[in-house]
Amino acid sequence: MSQYKEVVIGKKSLKYPVVQGGMGIGVSLGTLAGNVAKEGGAGTISAAQIGFREPDFYTNAEAANLRAIEKEIQTARKIAPTGVIGINIMTVTKEYEAQVRKAAECGVDFIVSGAGLPVKLPEYVKDFDVAIIPVVSSLRSAQVLIKMWQKRYQRLPDAVVIEGPKAGGHLGFLPEQLEDISDEEFEAEECRIIQYIRELGEANQIYIPVIVGGGVNTASDLKHHLELGADAIQAATKFVTTKECDAHxxxxxxxxxxxxxxxxxxxxxxxxxxxxxxxxxxxxxxxxxxxxxxxxxxxxxxxxxxxxxxxxxxxxxxxxxxxxxxxxxxxxxxxxxxxxxxxxxxxxxxxx
Structure with missing residues (x-):
């Protein structure tokens, strides 16, 4: 049995409070995500130009990407049939709605969405049983998005990812913030977001897991964020140098x-x-x-x-x-x- 408290993503429980972050293009596909899920974490496929290996990608990227979403989800499912498997789809993606619907049709357990506020995500998944998880970097962005979801769709997030300034790839901060913000300052914001999510859950009689990512590399990092009130951590960079990572x-x-x-x-x-x-x-x-x-x-x-x-x-x-x-x-x-x-x-x- 795991020493950690149960963390539920959608309808499935994690053995360990570890969510592998989505990395694109092509760094976290079905093989990496499936193996993370197999080991008791949540595996995340990146949808970013996921069809780059398809023969028609350069002539019909939209179709290639949708086809590849299905293939990579199937790959992950073969590796971890009962594991927790999701997909990261950036809000700024031009084919965002089509990719969200395709992933939901293919039976992912969760959809993570950041790089902007995923305002219409609840609308796109209303006919599917899939958990939706926004990525936020500030209390303000969390409040704005969630209030919008409540007002328009009567929907709350199934979990929330707080992504800090040490994360990789595109970052939800201004360049000057990345230069000036200290670990202590961001942890204070992390705690404010966690408190907001806890109060939100209590008011609606549900429990919303909080996942914290960015610069999480050790067991002591995990312990620290759990002590701050998070339910799980998101780690990405650490999985790149594994045999199972999909990158060259x-x-x-x-x-x-x-x-x-x-x-x-x-x-x-x-x-x-x-x-x-x-x-x-x-x-x-x-x-x-x-x-x-x-x-x-x-x-x-x-x-x-x-x-x-x-x-x-x-x-x-x-x-x-x-x-x-x-x-x-x-x-x-x-x-x-x-x-x-x-x-x-x-x-x-x-x-x-």
């Missing part, structure tokens, strides 16, 4: 070889700050040498005429191991990775 081996080696000073904050073409490993590609972007050649219509906020580079192409190059042409997203502590390990070992390190 060279992508994993980039984490192992990077130093703390290699990790930087960038401005994404969609206007949001992001965290990545500085490399030849980002050096070329800095010099203005990576203009967009074609648009894949991945995110509504991107203007290809003004974008410094195509984020779809950059992330695909990286996940395929073509690192000099790719953008390598990572968390703040990616430099701590020392070797290739396994999902089972990561789960043990986090929970024991």
């Amino acid at each position: 081996p060279l992508y994993k080696e980039a984490y192992i070889n990077c130093q703390k000073e290699d990790i930087c904050i960038i401005k994404s073409p969609v206007g949001m700050p992001g965290r990545a490993i500085f490399n030849h590609f980002l050096d070329q972007v800095k010099k203005g040498l990576r203009p967009v050649q074609r648009c894949y219509r991945c995110m509504g906020a991107c203007n290809p005429a003004k974008a410094p580079y195509c984020i779809t192409e950059a992330l695909i190059h990286a996940v395929k191991g073509e690192l000099e042409e790719g953008l390598i997203f990572c968390g703040a502590d990616a430099f701590q990775a020392a070797k290739i390990t396994t999902v089972k070992q990561v789960m043990e390190e986090l929970t024991q």
Whole structure:
């Protein structure tokens, strides 16, 4: 039996209070998510341009992505038939509604949605039995979204992810906040959000689990956040350097070889700050040498005429191991990775 209190996502209980964060493009697909679920955590597939390996991706990305969502969910289910398996779909995705509906049709246990406020998510899943989990980074964003859901749809979140400033990929903070915010300041905000969610649950006679992510790498980190009142943690970077991770081996080696000073904050073409490993590609972007050649219509906020580079192409190059042409997203502590390990070992390190 697990030493932790029961955490229920939708209708399923986690053995361990660990949710693997979604990482795209192609870093967390069915294999990684399925193995995390098999080991008692919640596995999360990333829907971001998930169909990049489909033969028609470059001519019909929408169809390729929907097809790949089904394939990756099936892959995860074969590995963990009774495990807790979900998908992360960014709100800024142009085909957001279609992807949400497809994932729900395919029977995921939960849908995580951030990179903006998923205002219409309850509407898109109203005909499905699936848990919906928004990602927030401030008390204000949590209050605005949840009040909107209550008013429009009479729906509350089934869980909430609080994502801190040490997370990887796109971040829900202003660049100046990432420079100035301290661990203590964000933990104070974390506690305010947790208190709000607890009061919300009590007022509606339900229990809403709170999941905290960003810079969670050890069992002591997990314990600390549970002591602050969270129910589970979200870890992503730590799963990249596992054998089961869906990324190319060279992508994993980039984490192992990077130093703390290699990790930087960038401005994404969609206007949001992001965290990545500085490399030849980002050096070329800095010099203005990576203009967009074609648009894949991945995110509504991107203007290809003004974008410094195509984020779809950059992330695909990286996940395929073509690192000099790719953008390598990572968390703040990616430099701590020392070797290739396994999902089972990561789960043990986090929970024991």
